[in-house]
Amino acid sequence: MFRYYITLALRSFKRNPGITTLMVVAVALGIAVCVMTLTVYHAMSGNPIWWKNDRLYAVTMDNWGPNFPYRTDSKLPPPELTYKDAQYLFRSNIPERKVVMYSTDGVVSGASTAPAEHVQTRVTTADFFAMFDVPFLYGSGWGGAADDPAQPLIVLSREENEKLFGGANSVGRVLRWDDHEFRIVGVLDSWFPRPKFYDLNGGSFGEPDSAYIPYGWGSELELLNNEESDCWKAEKIDTFRDYQGSECIWQQMWVELPDRVSRRRMQSFIDGYRAEQRKSGRFERPRNNHLTNVADWLRDNKVVGNDNRLLVGLAFAFLAVCLINTVGLLLAKFLSGATVTGVRRALGASRQQVFTQHLIEVGVLSALGALLGLAFAWIGLAAVHQLYASAHLGRHGGYQDLTHFDVVGVVWAVVLAIAATLAAGLYPAWRVGRTPPAVYLKSQ
């Protein structure tokens, strides 16, 4: 019976090619707009390290001035720590892994025939790679001992390695970073977490780092944070030493805490440190120390802006109109074919069978609409990609990688399309089943 209904459906389409095309296109458009918007939304708000969401925590303390808060729109503390706070907290043995880091830039030269080039560099402690599950193509990171005193070791991103060495295994080779010799110990595989959750300072979709060097070089070479540094206090900052001792925030800190117990202990540790520091007059603001997991961190820092939510709302409004349209067109189509239905009812088809037959027709329609819709969405996303690419956001980084389907996205898009259209077809299918055949068997 099922195959018979499919045949009937296809025959019905052939009889009314115009209205069928219109319906399929309308459904496809609605699906396309929704899929596009949701793909971008999902990519922008997704948690790129969701499997470690309950293990990784950003460490923040509120060292800000007593007269006014750091943020006016929320009660959250500044997103970075002062140098001395980061140094102290880093000494704790409570976390399974811990990282203190910041972004700077330096010029890479002497590697090959490639010209000297400014690269975004992360100054970080050794645990960075293991904590954030960063994949390596060649070699590995450095061990904790290489942070202090700082060893001249460097890790390159895959892209940087392509530029300098044509993608070859460059482990062991030497290059100059800001005119100091560094030995390459590792090359990363392609890694673009979206959003760049561990460092939102350069914008949520900031440029990925091209190189990583041990943390001790920050002090050694007096490297400044080139993304975000904020100071509130009127204090003398003439030298780098002064800067390290100041109330300026410029250090990022993350810890890996495997369970609740260690999390509680870490929180106490931080609170205890603050209490101690208050004795010397620091931390005049109310206690506001946080350990924030990645999902909350993204939410707190407003990674998905209002704009995106608006677009999602609009996409659903559009889908609603497309579906209402489809209901109307289906009604029209089914009721105009009511004479045929009338004959079938007269020949013995039950209401249930008529309903099923029409629902299957709707199902075929929705499958076609879903497929076409996905095709439209793919084109649409390519257009979005083009829009951002043409703003010269660079080969990587920026919004380029947002505009790709993921398997999950495709699956729920298809499910959404078929479910929505089936829902839209329920009423027309029921209506046509209800009409008494006699009405349509009589001459008009």
Place this chain on the structure above:
Amino acid sequence: MSLHVRPILSALLRNRTGAVLVAMQVAITLAVLVNAVYIVVQRSEKIHRPTGIDVDNVLVIASAGFTQRFQIVPSLEEDLSWLRGLPGVIAATASSVIPLSDGGNNNSLVTRPDTQRDEYYNEINVDEQGLDALGVHLVAGRNFRHDEINPPHTKEDVSSFEPQIIVSRALAAHLFPGQSPIGKTVFDILNHTTTIIGVVDPIMGCFPSHEHPDWVYFTPRKPSSLNGSVKYLVRTRPGQRDAVIRLAEAHLSKSNPDRVVDWVRPLTYFRNLSYLDDRSMQIYLLTVTALLISVTCLGIFALATFNVSNRTKQIGTRRAVGARRRDIVRYFLAENALITSAGVLVGCALALGAGYWLSVQYSLPRLNLYYLVGGVLTLWAIGQLAAWQPARKASGVSPSVATRTV
């Protein structure tokens, strides 16, 4: 034969479903149309705010020294004199920041020492050609003199302040309301004093996305190499910009082996990047709204066609008893008008509701009623247009149909 609305209405009410569906589409479409156009216009206004900068003719060169041999002061002098010597160049300066790029420095200034500091203003460091290199107009006071330009900060000396600054008119009005700021002193975070020697207007600084992008002040200081690359801001004569970009790239990347030129880009690149989200939003809104209107048109057309094809016998009968072609057309257009009006009515409520909600979410001013009126008229016109062809087709039904039985 005059047009009576009652019969149309009662006929419609007996067969509501199609009409209700179309009315719903019209309602949602109106709500979306009105608010989308409003947001698009708002964003346009935001993008076209005056910057005071000759954006189309300014280019930015990023240069970074990296060897131990590199010396910033001679490098700046050499590069700037070369740039200023180019025939197409009006003025060139060196700064640590790029205007309109949503990246830069903010510092605190107050009018009395030791007062509470909770506001920060955008600081742009330049030399005596700075204002010219951006094309910004001085409306009061004077520009910096060559001897007033301070050397770059060094590692031993990061916090000294400059004795003179030039402020924007907006910032002057904020710090010294109703007075002329020329000659007045302000204090930096370490309570150093500085005197305001000039006022510029209009000007947009480094942060178009901030609440007060025009709270800007210029300082006479050469950029240091402490915090990334030096930015040369160069203004060219109209039409010369791209040629100068090519020349600069070719020459400067080779002229000094101790430094690297990261890139040479037009200022429009940075401005467009800062407004990319707004532009994309506009494109998205307009596209979806256009699609929405098409789909609704389709729905109206389909309903009208369906109604016509269902009622050929009735049409034929009316023609047989004397209705003219245009009476039939008017009948169907009137029926369509009733449905559209019902949709528009509900749509108005939806539009106002959505508009109110958006103004709360986005802290925008409330929806201007002109948009609503415009939306209503547009949708009404579109509705009539969509129903026009089926109505014409209906009028073509021959009266003889009335006498047939099938």
